[in-house]
Amino acid sequence: GENVEQHPSTLSVQEGDSAVIKCTYSDSASNYFPWYKQELGKRPQLIIDIRSNVGEKKDQRIAVTLNKTAKHFSLHITETQPEDSAVYFCAASIGQAGTALIFGKGTTLSVSS
């Protein structure tokens, strides 16, 4: 079946450093790639997403890049803060219908002050 691989599984950084999380996907028909943040005991919430017709998208300290040829996309967080500590999930849409998502296994980001 289709698959999304996410690395690393854990990431520890100092406050102010940058953090990068990488994902690869297998379905060549995937065209929508969201990133979700899940704090402990809470529901996942969308932080940024990208469609396959663009290569990069930024929102303040967060950016996502997409390489369709390599089937690879990444989340970049700059100037990290302790409140960025959470589990981050990447996802890719399944097939041409595009509504269902397949998720990576998550990255636990810890930002220490």
Added chain:
Amino acid sequence: DGGITQSPKYLFRKEGQNVTLSCEQNLNHDAMYWYRQDPGQGLRLIYYSQIVNDFQKGDIAEGYSVSREKKESFPLTVTSAQKNPTAFYLCASSIHSGGPWGNEQFFGPGTRLTVL
């Protein structure tokens, strides 16, 4: 945090019993989804529905059943055939524009099911 609700928050059942988890949304979304979340496993898709009276299996549908009789509701039944049902269950919804692009999924608060 309104818009999509799940009940109950915690659920305990004896082994061999079927149990139904509720999911309701008032966002007028066409599509609804059920995911299972286990530690270190991410979110795994159980079932999804793009329109009323229609639904598709996800990666781990065995031992689960769903119905979609109303646009607002997408209940999930965990049957006795599910070998390891103890998990955190998340419901989500999204618009379905009918076009080629995916859309943001909004998640409910989740139900933690424990089978004793």
